Amino acid sequence: MKRQELVFEQPTALFASTPAETERGARDAVRLLVTTPSGHQQATFAELPRFLAAGDLLVANESATLAASLEAHGPSGMYTLDLSTRYADGLWLAEPRWDPAHPGPMPIQVGEEARVGDATVRYVAPYPGIPRLWFITADRPLEPILKRTGVPIHYGYVQKVWPLDAYQSLFSRVPGSAEMPSAARPITPKIREALEAAGIRFTSVLLHSGVSSLEIETERVEEQAVYPEPFEVSSATADLVNRTREGGHRVVAIGTTVVRALESAWTLDGVRPRQGFTRLFVHPGNPVRSVDGLLTGFHDPVTSHLAMLAAFIGLPRVLEAYREAIASGYRWHEFGDSHLILRK
Amino acid sequence: MAQSSNHGTQVHAQRVALITGASRGLGYTIADFLARQHWTLILTARHEAPLLEAVKRLKTTGASISAVPGDVTQDRHRRDLVAAVGRIGRLDLLINNASELGASPFPALVDYPLDALRRVFEVNVVAPLALLRTCLPTLKASRGLVVNITSDAARGGYPGWGGYGSSKAALELVSKTLANELRDAGIGVVAVDPGDLRTQMHQDAFPGQDISDRPLPEVTLPFWAWLEGQDPLRVTGQRFEAQATVWEVPA
Numbered sequence: 001m002k003r004q005e006l007v008f009e010q011p012t013a014l015f016a017s018t019p020a021e022t023e024r025g026a027r028d029a030v031r032l033l034v035t036t037p038s039g040h041q042q043a044t045f046a047e048l049p050r051f052l053a054a055g056d057l058l059v060a061n062e063s064a065t066l067a068a069s070l071e072a073h074g075p076s077g078m079y080t081l082d083l084s085t086r087y088a089d090g091l092w093l094a095e096p097r098w099d100p101a102h103p104g105p106m107p108i109q110v111g112e113e114a115r116v117g118d119a120t121v122r123y124v125a126p127y128p129g130i131p132r133l134w135f136i137t138a139d140r141p142l143e144p145i146l147k148r149t150g151v152p153i154h155y156g157y158v159q160k161v162w163p164l165d166a167y168q169s170l171f172s173r174v175p176g177s178a179e180m181p182s183a184a185r186p187i188t189p190k191i192r193e194a195l196e197a198a199g200i201r202f203t204s205v206l207l208h209s210g211v212s213s214l215e216i217e218t219e220r221v222e223e224q225a226v227y228p229e230p231f232e233v234s235s236a237t238a239d240l241v242n243r244t245r246e247g248g249h250r251v252v253a254i255g256t257t258v259v260r261a262l263e264s265a266w267t268l269d270g271v272r273p274r275q276g277f278t279r280l281f282v283h284p285g286n287p288v289r290s291v292d293g294l295l296t297g298f299h300d301p302v303t304s305h306l307a308m309l310a311a312f313i314g315l316p317r318v319l320e321a322y323r324e325a326i327a328s329g330y331r332w333h334e335f336g337d338s339h340l341i342l343r344k
Numbered sequence: 345m346a347q348s349s350n351h352g353t354q355v356h357a358q359r360v361a362l363i364t365g366a367s368r369g370l371g372y373t374i375a376d377f378l379a380r381q382h383w384t385l386i387l388t389a390r391h392e393a394p395l396l397e398a399v400k401r402l403k404t405t406g407a408s409i410s411a412v413p414g415d416v417t418q419d420r421h422r423r424d425l426v427a428a429v430g431r432i433g434r435l436d437l438l439i440n441n442a443s444e445l446g447a448s449p450f451p452a453l454v455d456y457p458l459d460a461l462r463r464v465f466e467v468n469v470v471a472p473l474a475l476l477r478t479c480l481p482t483l484k485a486s487r488g489l490v491v492n493i494t495s496d497a498a499r500g501g502y503p504g505w506g507g508y509g510s511s512k513a514a515l516e517l518v519s520k521t522l523a524n525e526l527r528d529a530g531i532g533v534v535a536v537d538p539g540d541l542r543t544q545m546h547q548d549a550f551p552g553q554d555i556s557d558r559p560l561p562e563v564t565l566p567f568w569a570w571l572e573g574q575d576p577l578r579v580t581g582q583r584f585e586a587q588a589t590v591w592e593v594p595a
Contacts, residue, residue, distance in 0.1 A: 086573070087566075087569040087570055087572065087573045088569065088570075088572040088573030089355050089356065089573070090355030090356060091381065091569055091572060091573065093566075093569075110380065111380065111405060111406075122380070122381075122382075124377065124380040124381055125376075125377060125380065125562070125565055127565075127566065128559070128560075128562045128563045128565060128566070129563075135377075135565065135569055137380070137381045137382075138355060139355060140355055141355055227566065228566060228570070228591070235595075264589070264590050273595060274590070274592055275592065275593050275595065276590055276591045276592040276593045277570050277590070277591045278589065278590045279566075279589055279590075280589045280590065
């Protein structure tokens, strides 16, 4: 697939800058576009249960969001250091930025140091193929500094930094994501109860999301380097996923992170328990086999997430859905509207 | 490798690695990555001048580095290495990276000069085992990790690759067996296949061919970063591919 194919015109007026609960009183006060093989329907998020059926399985990501954005003081003055993924004690992958709205690239040198809280961090090496991301080493644990001074990673389109709670979902349990796995954001306890009352079941996987959906920079989408994320699929979840599909029901991933985790645990016999780091890149050359549906948000042009949607239902159908979403004023990003994509 | 020493405020006490074949290619790339994290390094390679040159560059990172040139098949050289380890008194990571490709161009096994084959097994199988043995007390005290560098040739059965490939297959079984034998001693042993890389060694394996489509050894850095975070006893006995899609931790 060519990079150019993932380009679409995206009005910036459609970027959601405020959580729905702040703007409209409830997390589930967002819209829901439903894409099925027979077309697209518009609904409200509270109507989600009527698009699913008894026996279907929703799979959530139980990773909780860290306050992963730190203030760094280096040779070029004060700047933002967003932590992406923890590799080892004191060894992280991170993204230095001028500030939340200005990504750089920063003129970082290998070996350069910066003060972050009471720690000194040093730039070890750029990530191969993704030079804006760096391995950094810290002389003391960064976790306490995150707790004391970190804020959630945010970009230019948000009005202000919202409290960390706005970046957690009903399923957030294990801290570790740099950016919120946001697809589950609108699921309130009431919606969960309604789904359960309709015979829809829940299970979860773990995948600690790194910094933002990767923008594809190579001419051929498949050649883009992608960075790995820690994940875990338990044997209970693997069993439930396999039994649901054997029973003819649908497995619906809540978020692209769940697709990445389940696909990373896929074998010819279905999903098996597996944990580690995955750098699986789901694109049209790498079709989705483990799920029948995906509840997600709306993704930016030319990103790895868009390539995943194209792998799931084909690019023409994705772009058709996005044309309808844009024409109807659906909103983008973590505080935006929802998109339920069902393959059957 | 070193699991946390999170007492006090420092993330790490001194961490020490011994890397063979460290003057260029993959060995040098790993050494550079660890030096930039201020690991203490003991580096060896057969040719003195390139090793000293490499160490000179690596020292600019501020890391403490000892160069001990020599041939890993020689008892005397291994004793020099272990003496260097002894002076530091700690060994968190031993990377057996030095490898011998064997006769070139690659002969079929039926034509393989037996002396060349013996040399391949000496460097690729016997030396890594012997070096681990000499380092055993320090590795044990440090609850260290041993990494034996392998190759897909160990599994391929590719014509012409029989000498190198069979030695790496032997090294993989040595690794797996050692993992089982040394688990109670607290030492982890893994085999790592770095995948095809644009290195002198790879060029020697494909004389006269253009290998510029292979990635540079830096492509493996995320894997080494990941391995650094693993408890040696959780991953011991595993064979990893540094360029694989998933690096799996056994349940």
